[in-house]
Amino acid sequence: MMELSPNKNPSSDRHIQDLLQNREFEKAESLIRVRLAQEPQGADVHYLMGVLNYFQGKIGPTVEYLKKSLAIDPHHTDAAICLSVLYNDIGKYDEAKSVFEVANQSVAHKRTGQDLGIDRKFAVKHLELADLYFRYRRYDEAIEEYAKSASLDPTALDIRIRLAKAYAKKGFLSRAMQELKQLKHEQPRFIPARIQLGLLHYSQGNVLDAELEWESITEIDPKDREALAYLQMAKKARSQP
DSSP: OOOOOTTOOTTSHHHHHHHHHTTOHHHHHHHHHHHHHHOTTOHHHHHHHHHHHHHTTOHHHHHHHHHHHHHHOTTOHHHHHHHHHHHHHTTOHHHHHHHHHHHHHHHHTSOOTTHHHHHHHHHHHHHHHHHHHHHTTOHHHHHHHHHHHHHHOTTOTHHHHHHHHHHHHHTOHHHHHHHHHHHHHHOTTOHHHHHHHHHHHHHTTOHHHHHHHHHHHHHHOTTOHHHHHHHHHHHHHHHOO
């Protein structure tokens, strides 16, 4: 039997999570059921039971326990993220989006010092959902999800590039251009934005503008291979009659 330090509560969330990570499911379940008997209306314990079932591949019970956790506490971010990821995994994309919407509203009404970490968790999941919509050419939904993700985590600059690509696919070329130019203005040394801006110019037949954009990258990094390759492509295109 594992020895615990005297001040460690064997039924604490952290200990249970450690057991789950180590796949000691019987021990974890025993502790969770004790907690469940003590706290039948505890959101955390229902969440932990959901995680236990998820690790054991029991999808139905997982969903039910996570839903129960959220019914008790709509602000339970971990349960919301876990449930939305599970819905995505089994193809229930609309349900996943709905869980995000409710959870996001809850977070918006409960601002704390942990906001940045929580927002980034949501940003990652919104990004995953946006990529999925983009893959299936549902560009309206992709644009919406990319915008939410970018808003939640402004430090993830690549999200805005994906947003611009979704605008372009939808046919909103001026909006895509505006997004990339704004990103370039805010982060002048962020090379991927300049690369994509050049590609957008090139796709519209503005070869000279594309070439100028890619040339500007060489001032930041003279050895950037992608920019040099695109420059060569642009110059070759301009040299042809």
